[in-house]
Amino acid sequence: MLIDLLHQYNLSADGTDVIFVCKDGYAPVRHASEMTKLSGGYIVYKDMEAKDGRNWPDSLYNSYSPFYLVWNVDLSKTKELPWPYGLVQIRLVERDSSLLNALSGKSTILKGYHLFRRHCLSCHSMNKIGGKVGPEMNVPKNITEYWTDDHIAHYIKAPKSFRYNAHMPAMKDISDEEIDQIVKYLHFMKKYKIP
Numbered sequence: 001m002l003i004d005l006l007h008q009y010n011l012s013a014d015g016t017d018v019i020f021v022c023k024d025g026y027a028p029v030r031h032a033s034e035m036t037k038l039s040g041g042y043i044v045y046k047d048m049e050a051k052d053g054r055n056w057p058d059s060l061y062n063s064y065s066p067f068y069l070v071w072n073v074d075l076s077k078t079k080e081l082p083w084p085y086g087l088v089q090i091r092l093v094e095r096d097s098s099l100l101n102a103l104s105g106k107s108t109i110l111k112g113y114h115l116f117r118r119h120c121l122s123c124h125s126m127n128k129i130g131g132k133v134g135p136e137m138n139v140p141k142n143i144t145e146y147w148t149d150d151h152i153a154h155y156i157k158a159p160k161s162f163r164y165n166a167h168m169p170a171m172k173d174i175s176d177e178e179i180d181q182i183v184k185y186l187h188f189m190k191k192y193k194i195p
């Protein structure tokens with residue numbers, strides 16, 4: 001299905017991002033070229049065992065409807081796959097080639113870019129693209145223009161040590177080195193604000 005859509009809109013898999021927009025503001029983003037290599041993804045809209053002609057059992061209706069992306073693949077391989085529920089839209093967005101050119105050759109920042117996409121972008125938008133669960137990270141002010149690097153690094157590890165009612169989950173499987181790469185990428189993005 002994705003390959004057909006890319007053809008239809010004359011987009012290349014390498015130059016396109018796929019954004020899975022969920023009704024609660026969560027929005028995982030993947031490169032189209034990653035997604036076209038995969039098979040076994042299903043967009044589920046119904047639980048066959050739900051009763052009374054409803055598509056979803058009441059207990060799941062609020063969070064899972066209208067669509068849920070699931071994968072029928074070896075479970076050990078699914079960690080990196082997006083499993084968005086409450087899926088309302090799939091957006092195809094052309095990747096910013098001037099940004100990608102600027103990133104190439106800068107290995108630390110490039111690592112930060114990939115880490116941010118994997119761990120942060122589904123909740124935080126960057127240049128207005130990404131999730132809406134947490135705040136935007138670049139426009140009009142880049143997060144590093146009003147938070148210190150140290151605060152950002154600590155917030156990633158322990159949001160509740162700043163605010164008792166923080167909603168951001170503590171990111172336990174990111175190393176200090178990776179956090180440093182993410183912070184460097186955040187700084188770098190100051191120069192690439194969209195209007």
Ligand code: HEC
Binds near residue numbers: 159168
């Ligand atoms: C599951 C959603 C989620 C993920 C994933 C997530 N955040 Fe957050 N983040 C939030 C929310 C919600 C807030 C708003 C404050 C709060 O409730 O914690 C927030 C707040 C922040 C803040 C403080 C900014 C402010 O003004 O409140 C920073 C910095 C931040 N996040 C960075 C990151 C980085 C970097 C990552 C990836 C390593 C990340 N977040 C991953 C949801 C998320």
